[in-house]
Amino acid sequence: MTITQIEIQLVAIVVAAACALPGVYLVLRGMAMMSDAISHAILPGIVIAFLIVGNLNSPLLIVGAALMGLITVVLVEVLTRSGLVREDTAIGLVFPALFSIGVILIARYAGDIHLDLDAVLLGELAFAPFNRLEIAGVDLGPQGLYAMGAIGLMNLVFILLFYKELKLATFDAALASTLGFAPVALHYLLMGLVSLTAVAAFDAVGAILVVALIVGPPAAARLLTDRLGTTLVLSVALGVACAISGYWLAHWLDASIAGSMATMVGVCFTAAFLFAPVHGYVAQQRSRRKQRWSFARRALLIHLLQHERLPEAEWECHADHLQDHFSWDLSFAESVINQAIERDSITLEDGRLRLTSGGRSLAEKLLGDH
Amino acid sequence: MEVLSNLVQPLFADYTLRTVALGSTVLGLVSGALGTYAVLRGQSLIGDAISHAALPGIALAFLITGSRVTLVLLLGALAAGWLATICVMAVTQNRRVKYDTALGLVLTVFFGIGLLLLTYLQQTAGARQAGLDTFLFGQAATLVTEDVWTMAFLGSIALAGIGLFWKEFKLLSFDPAFGRTLGLPMRALDVLLMTLIAVAIAIGLQTVGVVLMSAMLIAPAAAARQWTNRLSTMVGLSALFGVLAGVSGTLVSSAFANLPTGPTIVMAVSLIVAFSLLFAPARGIVWRRRVAGELTDAKADMMDGEPPR
Numbered sequence: 001m002t003i004t005q006i007e008i009q010l011v012a013i014v015v016a017a018a019c020a021l022p023g024v025y026l027v028l029r030g031m032a033m034m035s036d037a038i039s040h041a042i043l044p045g046i047v048i049a050f051l052i053v054g055n056l057n058s059p060l061l062i063v064g065a066a067l068m069g070l071i072t073v074v075l076v077e078v079l080t081r082s083g084l085v086r087e088d089t090a091i092g093l094v095f096p097a098l099f100s101i102g103v104i105l106i107a108r109y110a111g112d113i114h115l116d117l118d119a120v121l122l123g124e125l126a127f128a129p130f131n132r133l134e135i136a137g138v139d140l141g142p143q144g145l146y147a148m149g150a151i152g153l154m155n156l157v158f159i160l161l162f163y164k165e166l167k168l169a170t171f172d173a174a175l176a177s178t179l180g181f182a183p184v185a186l187h188y189l190l191m192g193l194v195s196l197t198a199v200a201a202f203d204a205v206g207a208i209l210v211v212a213l214i215v216g217p218p219a220a221a222r223l224l225t226d227r228l229g230t231t232l233v234l235s236v237a238l239g240v241a242c243a244i245s246g247y248w249l250a251h252w253l254d255a256s257i258a259g260s261m262a263t264m265v266g267v268c269f270t271a272a273f274l275f276a277p278v279h280g281y282v283a284q285q286r287s288r289r290k291q292r293w294s295f296a297r298r299a300l301l302i303h304l305l306q307h308e309r310l311p312e313a314e315w316e317c318h319a320d321h322l323q324d325h326f327s328w329d330l331s332f333a334e335s336v337i338n339q340a341i342e343r344d345s346i347t348l349e350d351g352r353l354r355l356t357s358g359g360r361s362l363a364e365k366l367l368g369d370h
Numbered sequence: 371m372e373v374l375s376n377l378v379q380p381l382f383a384d385y386t387l388r389t390v391a392l393g394s395t396v397l398g399l400v401s402g403a404l405g406t407y408a409v410l411r412g413q414s415l416i417g418d419a420i421s422h423a424a425l426p427g428i429a430l431a432f433l434i435t436g437s438r439v440t441l442v443l444l445l446g447a448l449a450a451g452w453l454a455t456i457c458v459m460a461v462t463q464n465r466r467v468k469y470d471t472a473l474g475l476v477l478t479v480f481f482g483i484g485l486l487l488l489t490y491l492q493q494t495a496g497a498r499q500a501g502l503d504t505f506l507f508g509q510a511a512t513l514v515t516e517d518v519w520t521m522a523f524l525g526s527i528a529l530a531g532i533g534l535f536w537k538e539f540k541l542l543s544f545d546p547a548f549g550r551t552l553g554l555p556m557r558a559l560d561v562l563l564m565t566l567i568a569v570a571i572a573i574g575l576q577t578v579g580v581v582l583m584s585a586m587l588i589a590p591a592a593a594a595r596q597w598t599n600r601l602s603t604m605v606g607l608s609a610l611f612g613v614l615a616g617v618s619g620t621l622v623s624s625a626f627a628n629l630p631t632g633p634t635i636v637m638a639v640s641l642i643v644a645f646s647l648l649f650a651p652a653r654g655i656v657w658r659r660r661v662a663g664e665l666t667d668a669k670a671d672m673m674d675g676e677p678p679r
Contacts, residue, residue, distance in 0.1 A: 027468070027471050030468045030469075030470055030471070031470070032468070032470045032471040032473070032474035032475075033415050033418075033470045033473055033474050035474065036418065036474055036477065036478075040581070079647075082647070082655060084595075084596060084647055084653060084655075085409075085592050085595070085647075086409075086412055086414065088412060088413070088414040088415050088470070089409055089414040089588055089592050091414070091415060092414040092415050092417070092418065092584055092585065092588045092589075092592075093585070093588065093589055093592055093640070093643055096581075096582050096584065096585030096589075096636050096640070097585070097636065097637065097640040099581065099582065099633075099636075100582060100585075100632075100633035100634075100636040100637050100640070101633075101637070103507070103630060103632075103633040104629060104630065104633050104634065104637070107628045107629065107630050107633075108626075108628045108629065122485060208422065208477075208478055208481050208482075208581075209478055209481070209482055209485070211474055211477065211478040212475075212478035212479060212482055214474075215471060215474040215475050215478065216475055216478070216479070219467060219471050219475055222466055222467075223464070223466055223467070249486075250486070253486065253490050254490070254493055255485075255486050255487075255489040255490040255493075256485045256486055256488075256489035258482070258485065259481075259482045259483070259484070259485030259486035259487075259488075259489060260482070260486050261482070262478055262479055262481065262482020262483070262485070262486075263479065263482050263483050263486050265475075265478075265479055265482070266475070266479030266480075266482065266483065269475060269479070273461060273464065273467070279464065279466050281464065284464075
């Protein structure tokens with residue numbers, strides 16, 4: 001690995017970690033699309049700040065962008081509160097309008113400078129090492145690393161400081177406000193941080209793919225754990241894993257790094273979606289199947305218990321009767337019988353099913369429970 | 371009046387402008403009509419996911435066929451957009467994945483894959499020359515008559531779909547549970563409607579681009595919603611607003627230098643939305659303020675012992 005490669009990966013790691021932290025709360029609050037809206041809507045903020053300052057590297061650009069992010073949040077809320085449109089419609093109305101303003105401003109007033117739209121949307125991580133931070137002539141490494149690191153640190157400090165408050169506001173906003181935790185203020189702080197994170201990640205991964213890093217790792221982590229703390233740690237870990245694997249995929253294909261990082265986010269989420277231990281698709285199918293078998297076995301035991309001493313027992317407790325009685329198909333009925341025999345709950349003799357003593361007490365217990 | 375004729379006159383003289391205006395008309399009409407359902411069903415942002423997801427479809431269509439024919443690329447876009455909606459539906463089956471999370475994920479992962487493919491193509495096949503880039507922001511000026519025909523062809527399929535399944539889609543939008551009790555295949559209808567919406571979006575990609583296309587889907591419908599409570603009126607009005615925004619945006623952008631068409635159309639439709647939110651009778655903000663004002667006036671009058679007006 002060359003120094004440049006290491007530097008690119010470092011920036012990617014920091015970006016991924018910084019995005020995943022606030023992302024957890026967005027995903028939990030059902031505000032994932034807000035990150036998409038913010039990341040697009042900050043464009044006019046950047047452009048207007050640039051037109052005022054005249055310098056692409058001014059920190060004022062970040063301030064302008066973050067302000068525009070907050071304005072987006074406020075606009076969406078005002079529209080939603082008016083009761084005229086739903087929240088998702090409001091989001092869908094606000095950010096394209098703001099983004100259009102940004103694009104038009106660039107086209108009309110900033111066409112000659114280097115504010116390339118492709119770069120804004122898609123980012124170019126490969127250029128990250130070219131912008132160096134130099135203090136007193138000493139090269140300290142890529143600028144993006146420090147900018148992103150600072151914002152990631154801010155996110156971390158914010159979450160550590162307000163961990164309890166955020167948790168309460170996320171899971172029970174009403175309780176949070178009755179306890180005096182000002183969930184609204186917290187909400188805007190969080191949104192401000194999301195805006196800042198989106199702006200800073202802009203350079204590296206662009207407006208659209210920053211959403212992958214904000215939403216993807218937390219969405220995957222949520223499938224893997226039920227605990228908030230673990231979700232946060234896992235999200236960062238998964239984000240970092242996607243960043244590194246994405247970099248090498250891009251290296252191998254000689255293609256966009258941001259694009260392949262988002263692709264890896266997709267792979268990571270799909271894996272979690274399918275194979276997560278409890279909430280994954282496979283596990284859920286398996287537990288559903290297990291429940292179905294266990295229910296069928298219980299139904300059989302209770303059926304036998306209720307009919308065993310009665311005159312019709314000969315027919316009711318016959319193996320061939322189960323298909324009619326439960327409308328099970330033949331192979332299913334056979335499997336249920338076999339499973340019950342294996343568990344020593346019943347015996348089978350000339351087609352006649354009889355409860356063992358263990359089976360009987362189990363069936364009585366099941367009946368007693370209900 | 372003179373301003374208007376200055377704007378409209380080139381329509382008859384300028385081939386490119388006429389083509390673009392026709393294209394925007396088709397786009398506004400179809401996306402306006404279909405968008406009604408997205409807005410009513412609380413799926414306003416599905417368009418955003420579909421349009422972004424179209425990118426890998428376009429890239430793959432080009433990679434596989436090597437063709438730049440609009441219809442081929444749009445079919446690719448359509449297929450990918452359709453797959454994206456299926457993914458959203460499948461992923462939200464898991465109760466731990468919220469709808470908006472699924473949208474955000476599908477949107478950005480598909481787009482990322484598209485970007486990966488595009489940048490990969492750029493080295494191998496010269497995608498920049500293939501004009502695939504134009505789909506990002508849309509480049510209305512590249513529209514030719516053939517493209518407009520393609521758009522009109524796909525658009526009429528989408529509109530015919532609404533006509534054929536009018537009652538079913540109405541039921542799907544307002545009371546899907548009742549539809550199920552009637553024995554209608556609501557899930558299949560859901561997929562069908564999503565497919566038609568994906569068609570509407572594919573139509574607009576070349577003009578407005580993947581980023582802004584979602585606005586063309588929902589903004590006309592959100593505006594139309596303020597003026598009426600009837601579905602048929604809403605679909606008609608929404609289509610009308612879409613056409614209005616498409617044509618006026620095209621004309622304004624052609625009248626000024628350096629005014630990109632897609633964003634200008636979106637600004638036009640946003641103005642229509644703003645106007646509707648403020649001034650629509652009964653629902654509009656200004657209207658409600660006035661009614662509220664009259665009410666307090668009447669109340670004050672009553673306090674003063676005068677009969678209400």
